[in-house]
Amino acid sequence: MHATGHVGAGHADDRTLEVASAQLRAANPDTVGTAPIDPSGAVDWERAVSGWLAAHDANDFLAGDDEGSRARVRLLGLLDQPGGLEFLVALADDVMRPDSDRAAASSVSRLSHALGRDGEFEQLRVPFRVYFELALGAGFAPVLPSVGAWFGRRVVRHYLNPLVVSFDEGFEKRWLEYGAIGGLRPIAAPVGVRAIGNRQADLQLALVEQLVAETGAASVALSLSAVARLGNGGLGSAARERIVSREVERLAHLAQLARSTETQLIFEVDQYRDLDLTLAIVLRLLDRPENERLSAALTLPLEYAESFAALQRLVTWAEDRRARGGAPLTIRLAHADELVDEGDTARLHRWQPRALADPAVVFGNLQRMLDWALSPARLVGVRIVLASYLVHEHAFAWRLARMRGALRSLEHEFRHGVAPAAAAAVKRSVGGIRLRVAVVTPYAKARAADYVVRRLRELHGRLGTSGLPDAVPVPSEGPRDHGLRRVTDADPVSPEGREWFDAVADRVRELVRAGASSAHRSSVETTQQLSEQLERAAAAAPAWAERRPETRAIVLRSVAEAFAYARTELVAAAMAESGVTVCDADHEVTQTIDLALSLAESAEQLSRVSNAEFAPVPLILALAPRTSPIATPAAGALTAIAAGSAVAVKPAPQNRRSVAAVVATIVDGGVPGELVVLLPPLENDEVRDLVEHPFIERVLLTGSRHVAKRVRVWRPEIPLLATTGGRNSIIVSDSADVDRAVADLVISAFHNAGQSPESAGTVLVVGEHERFVSLLTDAVASLATEPPQGLTTAVGALSRAAERGVRTSLTELAEGESWLVQPRQLDDGGRLWTPGLVHGVQPGGARHVAERRGPVLSLIHVDTFDEALDLQNGIGFGLTAGLQSADLDEIARWLDSAQAGGLAVNRPVTGALPSRHPLVGWNRSSIGITRAPGGRLQLDELGTWRPRNPQPDESVDLA
DSSP, rough: OOOOOOOTTTOOHHHHHHHHHHHHHHOOGGGGSSSOOTTTTHHHHHHHHHHHHSOOOOOOOOOOHHHHHHHHHHHHHHHHTTTHHHHHHHIIIIIIIOOOOHHHHHHHHHHHHHTTSSTTTTOOOOOHHHHHHHHHHHHHTTHHHHHHHHHHOOOOOOOOHHGOOOOOOTTTHHHHHHHHHHTTEEEEEEEEOOOOHHHHHHHHHHHHHHHHHOOOSSEEEEEHHHHHHHSOSSSHHHHHHHHHHHHHHTTTTHHHHHHHHOOOOEEEEEGGGHHHHHHHHHHHTSSSGGGOOOOOOEEEEETOHHHHHHHHHHHHHHHHHHHTTOOEEEEEEEEEEEEHHHHHHHHHHHHHOOOOOHHHHHHHHHHHHHHHHHHGGGGGSSSEEOSSSSSHHHHHHHHHHHHHOGGGGGEEEEETTTTTTHHHHHHHHHHEEEEEEEEOOGGGGGHHHHHHHHHHHHHHTTTTHHOOOOOOOOOOSSOOOOOOOOOOOOOTSSSSEEEEEEEHHHHHHHHHHHHGGGGOOOOOOOOHHHHHHHHHHHHHHHHHHSSSSHHHHHHHHHHHHHHTTTTHHHHHHHHHHHHHOHHHHHHHHHHHHHHHHHHHHHHHHHHTOTEEEEEEOOOEEEEOOTTSSSSHHHHHHHHHHHTTOEEEEEEEEHHHHHHHHHHHHHHHHHHGGGGGOOOOHHHHHHHHHTTTTOOOOOEESSOOOOHHHHHHOOOSOHHHHEEOOEEEEEEOTTTSSSHHHHHHHHHHHHHHTOOOTTEEEEEEEEEEOOOHHHHEEEEHHHHOOOOOOGOOOOOOOOOOOOOOOHHHHHHHHOTTOEEEEOOOBBSSSSOOOOOOEEOOOOOTSSSHHOOSSSSSSEEEEEESSSHHHHHHHHHHHSEEEEOOOOOOHHHHHHHHHHOOSEESSSSSSSOOTTTTTTOOOGGGGGGEOOOOOOOOTTTTSSSSEEEOOOOOOSSOOOO
């Protein structure tokens, strides 16, 4: 559904808006307002829009001869030009964002050349001052990058200052000037980022407290995601309750400051995952007796259909509070500000997007909420604020409130620097507006880059004067479910996800209480039984191989369904036995389902090769590592089954129960039981006997290079397909987005306690990255490390007690190294360790080149990108490699030069699904035949190919 025409010009499609509203209201027919929305009334508010905009100059809002007014004119003038938006976005992304002077200066040089002849921005008309300062910056960039960056940042201030206000010595004076403007109520809104460390959250909370205590601001806005570590809202009820209780205590001092200064606290919500948790924390905070008179506002994003139910809940709560003598609650209806990031996260995890994509439906949601709320009976305990840059939304709200006699309970809010025409029109017509002013500290202006880019796009679209925006693009391929119950990781913020996490926690407790008595056991206990089982499996294999590949594909899809239904049991078994976290175990099940579906497609392809026929071997041995209780043993077994072979699965002693559950699930999915042999966790000479057994014709191995080399020695002639990991690294360029790089690094380094073959153990830091190191230190130190049964830990246990190289990396330092975060052993058995971060690691040292898998991350500082690339490629391994960079030239060079089977740019190196990112080791990260699970040729080496005998053509044309 899309709106036609421009509302601001009085040409909206009334029927579109009526239908959008009706769709949303139909879900709750009992909750309409006292005076139903009249579709014909749309004409009135559209005429109001036209009148408002015709009566006022687009640039008269806060007009004057001061520098701020002139800067607004400069900004709008440049945005009006073709290429103006792209130039300004480049200033924000490439000059404002980088912490590194060298990266910023390099971007200044590029932009200077782009403004010149034959450059990308040659047609832009910019003041001579801008040309001159960029040219000076370009000249200084190679020799004095700090000076080059300084000139570039002057240009940033020249254009982008209207969008943010610096929290410096002159802030209070400027704030008083805002407050002196009639009909204007300014709101101080510090620009922050989603906190990934405790210290970062504390610093951002301290800034909010300072604004409340020292500036005289009547209203201060904050996002709990910036001042608290909300994560995904807690995994299950117990974890969520811990977050709520902790954050209520942390916010108590802020509430006390707000009470003493009579400041209104405005709690904003930027993403869906924060909505319910923000409401829970704030309402519990306000329920404290001392906060009875605290003025507060809660934000409900218009893009989420669930905001309507939240509105009803808040109105009921506010009525009760008002009846007890408490202060009224302000409910702020606003547009979510991080929809792009939220959509990226949903697509990455294959979660259903939560945001309404069609702007007309979003407007219908607003209509529905206002229709219900703007009723005298429901306004007893609340006030409504509409925070929007869209003038037609303000016109509709104003028209409806006037019709209902509720104008005194409705306020209008705009962002400083955005939609000045709409703000001016509404301000003069309704008598006053709230103005949200983005506040940024001088040392944190890089964090404002994302905010500035979003505002530039709003300004460029002239959304404040042209009505409905274009629809948010919807991905052509949504989450693939293949008809299964769930093939994605659990969504922690969905009701189904929360129930599932609670069910897992209950099942884990049951398994822990039951102990070893609940473990599945192999039916093989003696050498004679082993030989008999292998012989039976090999004898059953030909009948399976004779089945049509399409039939095997049907069985594999049935197995995928079986894993989807057994997810809770599989995850609980892995957590109870191996100590992996719930998220790591859940993702292993998702990877298994994804691979089963991919293998089904590959099995079908085997019969479509022209003039060749695939002949599987009877029996394949799959050696499972101790570090992966579900995905890797399942991958070995399913790969053999897909090829048409029988399989013998040897688990590690540390996860025999989990592997038994995997094998049982495969059989439950329809694979004949005689084809899958679950072996006991054999060790040393017993493994050698197994490898040398004459029925074994292929060996699949993922894990230790040491074990793979021993297999080659024991039986050199057998085809071995081994992926062995190694020492993986990530380059952090001086142009990287520091906040996102830290978040990705934490995932990459400490997934499965750093034990996964693809985990990153080394970070190659290019240039001086003081803020990066500080943020990474904070993030690592803040990771919760607890027994995984409670679902609250971020770092799981080691699969076995730390010994040899792993213990050395956790406890000892080489010359020149120092701990930024020192690991601590938390249990008597040596399996549970807090994560570590080591500074001063030397190239070529053990922490750089040795294969040690544990929760320790090493930092190596280098001067140039080329040096980092040489160190990344030089150690001889090549399973995964990562790059964090915003420089397109660097990214292109790296993609051409990096020597690894899996490459990740500006994302974690771990956790990819096989069908999306087939992973194969290069160099020393593989032994024997290489194959990529999830790739097109993943089955081709598991048998032999023999020619079919095609009929010769009657004639042969040699021309």
